[in-house]
Amino acid sequence: MAEIPGPETLMVRAGLLVGEDVMDATEVLAASYGLNMNGRWGMSPFGGNAKDAVWDAVNVAQFLDGGQKFSNQQAIFRLAYELPIVSSVVVGTNSPAHLKQMVEATTLRANREKIGQYRQLLRERAGQMKTKTKDEP
Numbered sequence: 001m002a003e004i005p006g007p008e009t010l011m012v013r014a015g016l017l018v019g020e021d022v023m024d025a026t027e028v029l030a031a032s033y034g035l036n037m038n039g040r041w042g043m044s045p046f047g048g049n050a051k052d053a054v055w056d057a058v059n060v061a062q063f064l065d066g067g068q069k070f071s072n073q074q075a076i077f078r079l080a081y082e083l084p085i086v087s088s089v090v091v092g093t094n095s096p097a098h099l100k101q102m103v104e105a106t107t108l109r110a111n112r113e114k115i116g117q118y119r120q121l122l123r124e125r126a127g128q129m130k131t132k133t134k135d136e137p
Helices: 022-033 053-057 074-081 096-105 112-135
Strands: 010-013 040-043 088-090
Touching: 010 022, 022 112, 053 074, 074 096
Parallel strands: 010 040, 040 088
Antiparallel strands: none
């Protein structure tokens, strides 16, 4: 029987709105297929709507190293490369100016310590949710 080849690329949800379960599943699946960073692509960094009110309410500067100039949208896009870790992020736009901003965002430096703390908080929350669900009738 012929073996079905595995994928060369995984495309997964990426960004601040992605839960820890998806991030963990991405890492496990990528490892099971032997995919390195280049084989992990992210999509939908703004959860499908870059103009959603949530993005105006959240200041994500804490997740980037200080001394850099960027818009909140650029920071949100840059963080999509870290949550989960991916090599490319796909974003749709009809605006050349928006696309230019997103390309410029790829040079921003992320604060890996803060991102690690954020992921730990997500893990703790996911654990609490599982415990709560288990205890309910």
